[in-house]
Amino acid sequence: MRQQIAAANWKMNLTVTQAEELLNNLLQEPKKLLAHQTVIFAVPFPYLTLAKTKVNGHTNYFVAAQNCSNKKSGAYTGETSIEMLHSIGIEYVVLGHSERREYFAESNAVLAEKLDLALSYGLIPIFCCGEPLSIREAGTQNGFVEQQLKESLFHLSAEQLAKIVIAYEPIWAIGTGKTATAGQAQEMHQHLRAVLAAQYGKETADIVPILYGGSVKGSNAKEIFSKPDVDGGLVGGASLIAADFTQIIDALK
Ligand code: PGA
Secondary structure (H helix, E strand, O other), rough: OOEEEEEEEOOOOOOHHHHHHHHHHOOOOOOOOOOOOOEEEEEOOHHHHHHHHHHHOOOOOOEEOOOOOOOOOOOOOOOOHHHHHHHHOEEEEEOHHHHHHOOOOOHHHHHHHHHHHHOOOOOOOEEEOOOOOHHHHHHHHHHHHHHOOOOOOOHOOOHHHHOOOOEOOOHHHHOOOOOHHHHHHHHHHHHHHHHHHHOOOOOOOOOOOOEEEEEOOOOEEEEEEEOOOOEEEEOOOHHHHHHHHHHHHHHOO
């Protein structure tokens, strides 16, 4: 079975005390995961080492950075390199979140560079894509998201592509409480898998986990995750509440 993933995206939230408390709540008696299930905490940079220590010894629990630089190293004040993340044992990195694209002007081309760096250091990118409301209202979301994939991913080999995780996050559903229906999520995920299959073949496309993100909660996760092409979720708000995130982990297939 394809990897099923519950990924917490804390964004720019929590003090260190709150972060530790949340991780303690989730990891004191962690949910036992099946071999194909994974839980990932995408935490702010200052808490990466703390989170690493906390997940240590818990099978299939991992830590992700929320971003990285598109430069390898050097005079880029304030940036964090993939090499640094690799050197502290971080396994995953979220790339291309819509907030990075919107507020920090990250282009598909810059994201392609970040993907290359991440893969060259053996980190697994969680590549985010998704359309704004205007595109959804115009009914052109399939082509829009397809373009994001083409411009950031299609230079990768099939072997490299098989290593990444994709997160489909319609921007109109992020932090708005307005979730895509399970049907809308499945429709897009199926489309994305078909786009990958056309470029890389069905076998490769079938390996890539595609997560849904956008107002996933304990109460709606089961229905969304039940769809055949939805392989879990990238969760913002609800990942900050231990009880809610536990329910989301429970909803994994
Ligand atoms: P949300 O955020 O769950 O708060 O909508 C999801 C995300 O941005 O990854």
